[in-house]
Each structure stands twice: as C-alpha cells, then as structure tokens.
Amino acid sequence: MFLQQLYTNCLAEAAYYIEDNGEAIIIDPLRETAPYLEMLKTRGAKLKYVLETHFHADFVSGHVDLAKATGAVIVFGPGANPNYQIHEATDGEILTVGSLKMKVLHTPGHTPESACYLLFDENGLEYAVFSGDTLFVGDVGRPDLLDGDGKMTKEILAGMMYDSLQTKIKTLPDHVIVYPAHGAGSACGKNIGKETFSTIGEQKKNNYALQDYTRDEFIAILTKGLNPPPAYFFSDAKINKQGYTGIDDLMHKSMMGLSPLQTKTETDAGAIILDTRNENIFVKGFIKKSISIGLNGQYAIWAGTLLPVQTRLVLVTETGKEEESIRRLARVGFDNIAGYVEGGFDAWKNAGMPIDEIKSVTASEFENLYNAGNINILDVRRVDEYDNGFVRGAINIPLAKMINESGYLSDNTTAVHCAGGYRSVIACSILMREGHNDLVNIEGGWGKIKETKIPVEKMQIA
Numbered sequence: 001m002f003l004q005q006l007y008t009n010c011l012a013e014a015a016y017y018i019e020d021n022g023e024a025i026i027i028d029p030l031r032e033t034a035p036y037l038e039m040l041k042t043r044g045a046k047l048k049y050v051l052e053t054h055f056h057a058d059f060v061s062g063h064v065d066l067a068k069a070t071g072a073v074i075v076f077g078p079g080a081n082p083n084y085q086i087h088e089a090t091d092g093e094i095l096t097v098g099s100l101k102m103k104v105l106h107t108p109g110h111t112p113e114s115a116c117y118l119l120f121d122e123n124g125l126e127y128a129v130f131s132g133d134t135l136f137v138g139d140v141g142r143p144d145l146l147d148g149d150g151k152m153t154k155e156i157l158a159g160m161m162y163d164s165l166q167t168k169i170k171t172l173p174d175h176v177i178v179y180p181a182h183g184a185g186s187a188c189g190k191n192i193g194k195e196t197f198s199t200i201g202e203q204k205k206n207n208y209a210l211q212d213y214t215r216d217e218f219i220a221i222l223t224k225g226l227n228p229p230p231a232y233f234f235s236d237a238k239i240n241k242q243g244y245t246g247i248d249d250l251m252h253k254s255m256m257g258l259s260p261l262q263t264k265t266e267t268d269a270g271a272i273i274l275d276t277r278n279e280n281i282f283v284k285g286f287i288k289k290s291i292s293i294g295l296n297g298q299y300a301i302w303a304g305t306l307l308p309v310q311t312r313l314v315l316v317t318e319t320g321k322e323e324e325s326i327r328r329l330a331r332v333g334f335d336n337i338a339g340y341v342e343g344g345f346d347a348w349k350n351a352g353m354p355i356d357e358i359k360s361v362t363a364s365e366f367e368n369l370y371n372a373g374n375i376n377i378l379d380v381r382r383v384d385e386y387d388n389g390f391v392r393g394a395i396n397i398p399l400a401k402m403i404n405e406s407g408y409l410s411d412n413t414t415a416v417h418c419a420g421g422y423r424s425v426i427a428c429s430i431l432m433r434e435g436h437n438d439l440v441n442i443e444g445g446w447g448k449i450k451e452t453k454i455p456v457e458k459m460q461i462a
Helices: 034-043 063-070 154-169 200-206 215-223 232-242 247-254 260-268 299-306 322-330 344-350 363-372 383-387 422-433 445-449
Strands: 002-008 013-020 023-027 046-051 073-076 094-097 100-106 115-120 126-132 177-180 272-275 313-316 337-341 359-361 375-379 413-417 439-442
Touching: 013 034, 013 094, 013 100, 013 177, 023 034, 023 094, 034 046, 034 063, 046 063, 046 094, 063 073, 100 154, 154 215, 177 200, 232 299, 247 322, 247 337, 260 272, 260 313, 260 337, 260 344, 299 322, 299 422, 313 322, 313 344, 322 337, 337 344, 359 363, 363 375, 363 413, 363 439, 363 445, 413 422, 413 445, 422 439, 439 445
Parallel strands: 023 046, 046 073, 126 177, 272 313, 313 337, 359 439, 375 413, 413 439
Antiparallel strands: 002 013, 013 023, 094 100, 100 115, 115 126
C-alpha cells in the first residue's frame, strides 16, 4: 500500500492518493489535474476512483476533469445527485483498490451527502479514515455552508452531525488515523488545529465536538460563534455540483497578455485590476484603483472573500508568475479573467498611465503619529485577534468585512494595520479604490506595534 497526503497550504486543503497493486484512488482533488496525472504516470498506476467527501464550498474540485482524463469513476455519498455521471455510494458499501478495501460511511452534517471513507490495511484491519469536513483535528465541519438554497437550517445539519459523530466516528478504534480535508486556516471549521492528521483516540480526548453532550447541547455549541462564511463558498458549492469549465480551456482563455491600452479598455468596461505582487513591492507603486492580494499569502481565499467570483479581472504579476496567479484563482472559481498586463506594472508606468502608492511607516514612526493625535487607527485583524490585544482607540473592521464598510472614516489620516502587514496593504488598496487617500500602512503590523510604548488594551470578557 502507498498512501500520500497532498497538502496545499494556501487553501489549507488536503487531497489524498492511495495505491495498491497498480490501482489508485484520489480523494478530494484540486481543480488542476496535471499533478495527479503526473503522479499516476510516474508510479505506473491506473486511477480507479475519484472519491469526493462532499460538495466542497471553499474550492473547485478536480473530480470531473480527472475522471474525463483517466476513465475513473467519481464517487459521492448518498443523495448527492450532481449534474454529471457518478457512482452514488450507499452507506456501508465496500470499494476495492488493489487488495485494499474502503468502506463508505455516510456522515451527513457538514452537508447532507457528506461521506467519510474508512480504509482497511492489507490484513483487513481498520487503518485510516478520510474524514473530509466531517472531522478535523480539534474541530468538525460547520453546519452552515450549504449552497444557499435555504432548505436546511444550520440547526438541522448540526443535529445530523451529532448523529454522524456518535454512530460513525466515535465508534471507530482509537488507533485509526484521521486524515481530514482541511487544516488550520480553513473557514470550513471554527478553529481547526494546526496538525494535518491525528488519530481517533487523540480526537476523542482533545476535540471538543467528540465530548459527552446531549444532542441539544451539541447543536447549541456547534451553531454558536460562526463567522459569516466567505461569499464565494456558495458559488463554489454550486459549481462543484453542476460542473465547470475544464482547467485547460480556462487557462488557454485566461493566459492573454494585454497592453496598457487594452487594460484600460477592460477597466473602463468594469474589470478590476488585481495585483498579485508582494505587498512590500505594491506599496511603492501600483496601477491606480487596483487591489493588492499577494501570492505570498492566502491569495485565492482572500480573492474569493473580497471579490465575487464572477468579477472580470485583469492581473498584474511579477514576471513569470502570470500562470500561477491565474491557476490559483481558478481553484476557487474565478473563470472570468481577461488576462494580465504584459510587462507588468513597469509597462503601465512607462506608458504614462495613472499610478499611485501607499505611504508606509515603521512602528516607531506610527508611535510619533499616535502621540501627535488626530489620527484614525484601523485594525483589520479578526475579532479574536483584536480582542486579545489592540491599540487604545483603534477601530476593528476585519478585512473580510472591508468592502463598502469604510464610511465611518473622518478626514484625519488613517493608520491601518493587521498582524504583520499582508492584510493591511490589501485593506489600504480597497480603501483607496473607494476614494480614501489619506492613509498610512504600518509595516510589521501588531507584531511591531507591541514593541513600542503605544498604549494597548485587551477586551474585557464578561
């Protein structure tokens, strides 16, 4: 048996490759199929099944393209009913790959069709469970991420989750390895642990959701404190159920170099310029009204959080990063990409087109501004980060809520910060696009501010 976790950090997503005797299974693949096809070719294996644990909300899966390329069968849990051909497994059904057996466990809760896949080793013993978004390390899947059809409330799904955990997960032997679909940073759970795998025994001890609760207690706990999901989640869930444009066709259409004049024509027609360069480069000069989301962070997640996936985009990238910028957007459903600026920012600047920049200050320079007074302080970290420590007088608007949420700003200079600088530059670019120009970005963010003598506070929790 050969088993490999294929983890993608920027999406906090895990796919899995399992192989035995020349046959393979891939679980929850990303949209681009090339890495999986190359792996199959290198290992000389034939793909038998593409297993989907559920209709993913946070990325576009590669199941349809992968099945077309290999002849493999797509498998979903009971009740999936997508707009393409699949094998809809029954609860308890056994699938085989080589000499190995895989048991389908229907575990509704995160979604109605959610399924886990229990792998038995060569000796017929329970070895690992591929738990999708049913069970994470330290958490379980949110019950409020359906595709927006409103047919099931989060309370109904939380009740289903309780039943699934009690009857399908907690009954597994303690030694069984837990391989979830996500790790820390994913919005598919409330507070997922940093490890990317665990065991059933460890989760029984340490995962709050596997402790002894009544059904009503569990529903109350699971539905409390849920932040609004990123808007693109509902779009991606529908895409995964309905089908999508093939990744090769999409890349061919999107990999178009545009001149500055062609770029201006696109923006005049409503396209948004997305700049994927590092934030420290962006602040020194960028195309006026462009939005910064750098490839060096959770690029695709932030793009999907802040921009509708239907948005027409023109990209500004570092040389050689055009394809990566487009491909990573495609993972979360951005299919309306006009192209990229040929020659990047320098070509635009050399053509005499409008440019802008963001003033950045060190934490020490910010301390002087703070002491002088008459300054807005905008903290764009998450609420939990803010509550744990903030600059006295700062206003907290998390970046995820930044679009069209800036009307409170006075005419004074606004100093913007996050934890380290990535999110604050994104926020500044959004504010400038909305017409707020008297801004300064605090380099190093909260991490550097704490080293100054600026007064800080913590939220008092009653």
